[in-house]
Amino acid sequence: MKHIADSTVRRLSAYLRFLEDFETRGLTTISSDELAKRGGTTSAQVRKDLSFFGSFGKRGLGYSVPELAGRLREILGLGREWKVIIVGAGKIGAALARHHGFQQRGFTITAVYDADPQIVGLDLDGLAVRDAGHLERDIHRDHPDIAVLAVPEQAAQAVTDRLVRAGIKAVLNFAPAQLQVPPEVTVKTVNMAMELEGLSFALTNRE
Amino acid sequence: MKHIADSTVRRLSAYLRFLEDFETRGLTTISSDELAKRGGTTSAQVRKDLSFFGSFGKRGLGYSVPELAGRLREILGLGREWKVIIVGAGKIGAALARHHGFQQRGFTITAVYDADPQIVGLDLDGLAVRDAGHLERDIHRDHPDIAVLAVPEQAAQAVTDRLVRAGIKAVLNFAPAQLQVPPEVTVKTVNMAMELEGLSFALTNRE
Numbered sequence: 001m002k003h004i005a006d007s008t009v010r011r012l013s014a015y016l017r018f019l020e021d022f023e024t025r026g027l028t029t030i031s032s033d034e035l036a037k038r039g040g041t042t043s044a045q046v047r048k049d050l051s052f053f054g055s056f057g058k059r060g061l062g063y064s065v066p067e068l069a070g071r072l073r074e075i076l077g078l079g080r081e082w083k084v085i086i087v088g089a090g091k092i093g094a095a096l097a098r099h100h101g102f103q104q105r106g107f108t109i110t111a112v113y114d115a116d117p118q119i120v121g122l123d124l125d126g127l128a129v130r131d132a133g134h135l136e137r138d139i140h141r142d143h144p145d146i147a148v149l150a151v152p153e154q155a156a157q158a159v160t161d162r163l164v165r166a167g168i169k170a171v172l173n174f175a176p177a178q179l180q181v182p183p184e185v186t187v188k189t190v191n192m193a194m195e196l197e198g199l200s201f202a203l204t205n206r207e
Numbered sequence: 208m209k210h211i212a213d214s215t216v217r218r219l220s221a222y223l224r225f226l227e228d229f230e231t232r233g234l235t236t237i238s239s240d241e242l243a244k245r246g247g248t249t250s251a252q253v254r255k256d257l258s259f260f261g262s263f264g265k266r267g268l269g270y271s272v273p274e275l276a277g278r279l280r281e282i283l284g285l286g287r288e289w290k291v292i293i294v295g296a297g298k299i300g301a302a303l304a305r306h307h308g309f310q311q312r313g314f315t316i317t318a319v320y321d322a323d324p325q326i327v328g329l330d331l332d333g334l335a336v337r338d339a340g341h342l343e344r345d346i347h348r349d350h351p352d353i354a355v356l357a358v359p360e361q362a363a364q365a366v367t368d369r370l371v372r373a374g375i376k377a378v379l380n381f382a383p384a385q386l387q388v389p390p391e392v393t394v395k396t397v398n399m400a401m402e403l404e405g406l407s408f409a410l411t412n413r414e
Binding site (some may be wrong): 013176202 | 219284289302386
């Protein structure tokens with residue numbers, strides 16, 4: 001498969017959301033124009049994004065909403081359950097563990113870890129925080145697909161190295177750190193401080 | 208000023224972090240090579256990123272760490288205090304309100320709002336949750352710079368419209384919604400579900 005840019009994948013996620021919204025409203029077909037309008041992009045961009053994955057829709061008739069939604073779910077890998085572990089049960093980690101919105105998309109949080117003995121054993125909406133010392137043992141046994149990293153900056157790389165050695169191939173990183181991983185591992189970083197700095201940059205440098 | 212891409216601004220934030228790390232370790236000069244290595248990019252990219260903002264460093268001598276750090280703080284608008292309000296005191300909003308890591312960068316959380324009478328009045332580490340009905344009055348009085356949006360998807364656009372009408376020019380959006388704003392308003396979206404979908408895409412489509 002050709003390399004697909006992150007920005008394209010994000011737009012596919014967005015299109016899927018709009019299609020699901022249309023589905024609940026009972027609409028059966030949608031034009032690239034309408035999808036573009038909802039996504040703040042152009043219909044040429046929509047057609048280009050979708051053309052990566054084969055041919056969809058009929059000229060003049062638009063796309064079939066359930067068909068395109070089904071195909072996008074398949075492309076995005078949403079037709080199955082993904083096991084997600086959270087490493088770090090501080091404020092952000094605990095809030096994520098308690099957030100049930102990911103489940104409906106097939107992302108099941110199967111375990112939460114912390115290194116602090118005061119936190120290990122706490123109950124987070126039915127998940128008992130496990131001892132981070134057992135990470136490797138548990139990963140070998142349970143085969144989680146995705147690790148959410150919510151540890152302090154200083155611990156981030158060392159914990160990532162342990163996750164990668166244990167076989168994790170996908171990391172969602174909330175630590176304010178640039179993680180080094182081998183090429184077969186995918187990292188997405190959510191960095192709120194950097195987003196805030198992007199805003200202060202915009203406020204400072206606007207006309 | 209030329210248009211600066213988001214990805215450039217993110218790299219500037221990353222360079223500043225590395226420089227601050229070098230500062231605490233007592234290093235006074237740094238080459239573009241070293242900055243590139245830390246940032247997972249090339250020295251040509253580092254020089255290009257910095258050249259947007261005038262000339263830095265001396266050929267062969269590298270950059271002065273404190274001088275470049277100071278200049279980056281200025282470019283990113285970090286030389287002052289930014290007042291941040293959080294709208295929505297659910298799990299994510301409350302975790303953000305309690306997170307003290309933004310303060311050291313000059314982002315002060317001045318107020319937290321919720322529409323739920325059960326939540327209004329709760330204390331979040333010293334901030335009492337205010338009634339979202341008072342948003343407009345408070346914004347006119349207190350002039351916050353940035354609004355963090357942590358409300359449910361269905362409320363996101365309506366709350367954004369209220370914030371924009373009241374004069375907010377920068378929004379950090381945690382709601383899973385594509386917000387429509389006028390061109391003078393900057394929105395950054397942090398969408399964990401989309402990041403997870405980016406990972407499931409990578410896991411599904413890798414070789």
